[in-house]
Amino acid sequence: MQSQSIIITSLNTVLTTELTSINQYFLHARMYKNWGFNKLNDQCYKKSIKDMKQADAIIERVLFLEGLPNLQRLGALSIGEKTEEMLQCDTKFQLAQIEQMKQAIVVCEQEKDFVTRQLLVEILDYEEEHLDWLETQEYQIEQMGLEKYLQAQL
Amino acid sequence: MFVCICNGITDKDIQEVVRNEGAGSVRELKKHLAVGKDCGSCVKAAQRIIDNTIIDETLFQNVG
Numbered sequence: 001m002q003s004q005s006i007i008i009t010s011l012n013t014v015l016t017t018e019l020t021s022i023n024q025y026f027l028h029a030r031m032y033k034n035w036g037f038n039k040l041n042d043q044c045y046k047k048s049i050k051d052m053k054q055a056d057a058i059i060e061r062v063l064f065l066e067g068l069p070n071l072q073r074l075g076a077l078s079i080g081e082k083t084e085e086m087l088q089c090d091t092k093f094q095l096a097q098i099e100q101m102k103q104a105i106v107v108c109e110q111e112k113d114f115v116t117r118q119l120l121v122e123i124l125d126y127e128e129e130h131l132d133w134l135e136t137q138e139y140q141i142e143q144m145g146l147e148k149y150l151q152a153q154l
Numbered sequence: 155m156f157v158c159i160c161n162g163i164t165d166k167d168i169q170e171v172v173r174n175e176g177a178g179s180v181r182e183l184k185k186h187l188a189v190g191k192d193c194g195s196c197v198k199a200a201q202r203i204i205d206n207t208i209i210d211e212t213l214f215q216n217v218g
Contacts, residue, residue: 076195076196076199077156077159078155078156079155079156079159080155080156081155081156081164085155089155
């Protein structure tokens with residue numbers, strides 16, 4: 001199906017973020033695993049795999065619209081050194097991604113591409129949920145102190 | 155956090171070089187650290203850290 005190139009461009013920017021997200025969460029997951037924080041590892045690993053599935057859906061949509069999905073471009077990873085910093089890096093990343101998704105949804109709305117819009121809304125829903133999870137962790141660290149929080153993640 | 159993933163350089167490493175060696179630009183930073191020598195995607199972030207560290211230092215000196 002032929003479509004406006006503006007939709008393909010905005011889908012490609014969303015794809016770049018997804019591809020960056022896959023790598024960032026995968027590295028964070030395995031860093032947690034290396035330190036024995038299995039619960040954090042599980043959560044980040046799942047997020048990374050989910051991002052892969054979301055990237056797949058975007059790639060298929062771009063191809064369906066007769067565009068070329070850009071799998072070459074990758075954003076800068078923000079990798080923390082310690083658990084707290086890693087969660088902060090992820091929060092910053094999520095906030096930027098959610099803002100970008102909203103802009104892409106506005107573009108779809110203006111171009112009346114409601115199917116792409118629905119796809120992006122589903123992804124946005126998941127990203128917001130993950131941001132909420134990150135905020136919960138920051139709240140728990142604040143309330144329990146870092147040592148007790150980390151003990152609960154073994 | 156890690157600024158340069160290629161060579162595992164952190165923001166603290168950069169801040170240390172700025173404070174101790176007086177590096178004021180990415181070019182000067184490159185003499186001490188392998189920042190921006192591989193893929194180059196960290197150059198912008200490195201420059202921002204240099205700028206922020208210099209600002210922090212100046213404020214500190216003003217107070218002192």
